[in-house]
Amino acid sequence: MAAVAEPRPLESGVAPVALDPHVHAHHEQGIFRTYIWSHDHKMIAKQYLLTALFFLIVGGLLAMGVRYKIAFPNVPIYGLNWLLPSYMVSEEGVILPQMYNMLFTMHATVMVFFVVMPLLIGVFGNYLIPLQIGAPDMAFPFFNALSYWLYALSGVMILCSFFVDGGAAAGGWTSYAPLSNNAAYNLTQKGQSLWCLGIFVNGLSSLSGAMNYITTVINMRAPGMRMFRMPLTVWALFITALLLLLAVPVLGAAASMLYLDLNFGTHFFQASGGGDPLLWQHLFWFFGHPEVYIMILPAMGISSEILPVFARKPVFGYRAMVWAMAGIAILGFIVWGHHMFVSGMNITLSAVFSVSTMIIAVPSAIKTFNWMGTVWRGSVRFTTPMLFALGFVSMFVIGGLSGIFMASTPVDLFVHHTYFIVAHIHYVLFGGSILNIYAAIYYWFPKMFGRMMNETWGRIHFWITLIFMNLTFFPMHNVGLGGMMRRIADPTQYEHLRALQPINIFITLSAFVLGASTLIFFVNFFYSMFKGPKAPPNPWEANTLEWTLPSPVTLHGNFEKTPTVYHGPYEYSVPGMDKDFLPQDEPLKPEVKLGGH
């Protein structure tokens, strides 16, 4: 690994990385410093990537368990009975309802906190921010490394919680009190306590990341990289970091109170002690709603980056895109009550939250139309990353439109807590976040690992995923409208749901295929990592700064020489040029003129 020759002079406009003297040590670093306690943002991003992909398997297998139980509530799984304790499975090997509750609780916890957030923010935030703004590293490499290890620690806590007495948390990822804060009700004091601790530590990890991203973006841009010349990924991650900074600590406070209620007998959420069960919901959703935008904004940034590259056309309405994200972020803090329309909250408040919820759909609409505008009159290349990014737009529209139903209080009165909501969740989270994560992995894989992923298998992966995600999640709208509640282990207990059971079986079969399609991705990923064709520095002919570097980027300080930025990131197909892209650090020939905006 080459070392940087000199600490950069201050005039370069970039702070020297040498906040930690070890980073720029001139000698080869040991294995420990290179792969484990690395301070290099690129290595940290890879650590995040592998860990989060592991958790994707965990979360996905938990989902498979959920689907199995719903479709075949009384069919035993042989062998499970000697693998798992008696409070999880019956003697024959049938998943017990309490175990079912653990499955979806931990499925959601893992997917949200250990898959989507780390992948979008931990991996791509770390990898892209310094490279795309022309910085040698993050502002605080130490906190960056700390952030990864706190994440890993919290992951271990969450995994361990399955093995404690009573099993993992079983109160839903929303952990509504007083079910969650009272061991007599939830039957798993230790599991729920570990959940609180895990979430708290995970929050610390997110916060040290967020501090880093904000400081880096504000202070470490290369000369010429004005705010409105930043790639939209960086904008998205920057705004996301602000959301994290302000939302996550509130969850930390709430989780602390919950922990104290569980273990020290406080009464925050305990009605019989004068506490208020709704307080938990307010605190949780004050965090929880910004959280869902934390999970979608970076994804939106990624597709806003990929669409122009493969449409060979500037992104439509760059500034509108930025303002829309800022609008989503700000409004995101005043809509949390839409999860509580029918929670017993004051009914006038419900009306107020319904207004703000409808308003927040407007910036999403702006973004959707701008994505469509980007492919309009483009020259579209259907590579794998592009397919995923395009698929995202459609799937996000479906998920967003189902949000409109719920934003209308009377309709939410009917669909609240049914599978209609589950359908919404998965269209925005799987169709939104996960599809874009795939897009981003296919797109930046060459830069990260120096090799290309297989295109054919990538496309096969895309089509199977797209088709089966729709077969899995679309019928959930229908069973939801048919009156099927979420979070029930055995729908056949209800007469009015029994008729829906074939649809549930259909969903489960599709979900299995969807899960199996992930295997294609994993094989492609690991095979390409070692055996894929070598990647050129700029395989997609893109403009942003990371593509000016060799693939993979090996230098510890990223850039040999701090780049100077001359124009925005999306100058594709500029008339009068001999190539159809214009890297950000390439000065313009005097005879060529860039368009307005």
Add this chain to the structure above:
Amino acid sequence: MNRFRLSPLLRWTLVLLAMFALVSPAAAELREYGLWWTPEAATKGAHHVDNLFVFIFWLTAIVFVATQAVYVWFLIKYRRKRGVPAHYSHGNNTLEIWWTIIPAAIFIGLVIWSNRIWYRELRAPAPADSIQIDLVSYQYGWHVRNPGSDGKLGAYKAQLTAKENWFGTEPDDEAGRDDYQSEGIVTVPVGRPVHILLRSLDVIHAFYVPEFRMYQDAIPGRMIDWVWFEATKIGNYELACSQLCGSGHYNMKAKMNVVSQEEYDKFVREKSKAAAIEFEKKKAAQAAPPAVAPAATAETVSPPAAPAVAAR
């Protein structure tokens, strides 16, 4: 780029799809109201919800089809072609303004409509002549209290609500003499407003009857008193607890029987007679009722005078 490389894959997928498509509907024993849509509404206010629902359905369906059709058309029309460069443009502010204003206008209209219904119809105070029915939820079931022939429920005190006295009634309250208590069976007359009082003894549960288009959480420590409905169809429905409440949540249900007025009157007459006898027995048995502790919790501590938060 070879676009036809996918065809064997697509064919394979189609076969699978067909398999799936055959499996499920064939096996479905059809419900009265079909599998893919909402169950038929059975209360007076439900059509407000349904109208909104159907409106939003068509709105979103149109938006979806329109946007996706345009999108796919763009993708086909503007796929890469040799010698045809992409158009160089950074956007269009006029368009930007229009596609901000139009959705905003639609959403504002929608939210005004929604809130009118929410306030005027669904959350209007229960009519004075409605029958009050007391529902107390617990892990995992429903205590139900119907008023007797006097049409009045015995008074309820939050402080008395407990595992042993789940309705929190005074043992010598005369209004409660003929109240009929049952487990998991709610009986209401058709065509009369029914006012539901919702409470919980332990964790949050929920009142959910899909045919009524109605959902409401029951919160421990409070009484929810704004739920009311007027059933329009006689039938046996299922009342489901639709808020995760622990290991028995999946099966926490009650019968919701909507009966004719005559049948209801008969039901009340019979039940309240029996209830009154029961009431006298109890009153005699516990001449001096012991003070009831606040709802027992897992904790050993009991705070001084747990203040019950009254209904708002």
Add this chain to the structure above:
Amino acid sequence: MDAHATALIGPGLNPVQPNRMVRFGMFTFLASEAMLFAGLIGGYIVLRLSNPNYIPAGVHLPVLQTLAATAVLVGSSFTCIWGERQARAHKRPTWALFITIVMGSLFLLNQVFEWSHLYHEGIWFNTYGTFASSFFTLTGFHGLHVFIGVLLLIAAWMLSLAGKFDGNNHNFLDCASLYWHFVDIVWIVVFAIIYLW
């Protein structure tokens, strides 16, 4: 940079000094801390508003004594500023920091006494309803922050003893004192809502 390039890219960014950047990072950190306390304090306010007899009859908080402790803590912010000024003026802030540490520790000591007093009266996390819950949680979280602040100040003090600060290099002290002021401000809010409301 040639003139053409300057014209194209505009004036460019000001060179950022690491010191300023670390301070910037510190502000982002404090913003998140502020939200942590906002959550806890918000919880206190909600619980209190929903309950007319929030502070149970048996509880008497030593308002005057805590007022004195508050004065000490606020005072320590000023001695801390004094220390910062000294460092900036190329003087060793050793004494200023020492006094700040002592004052901070006095505050903590007072809190320990108050907690143990309440404990002996039978008031603890799990008794006396939500008041005690909030009281101990809020003051506990805050006390933990004071404790960490004192540790930071001690570290700064030791750096000062070792002559590590000079007029241009007192970043650690700046950050520690930012943190200290933050802890101080939070306390004023906590004191106001718990003791004075």
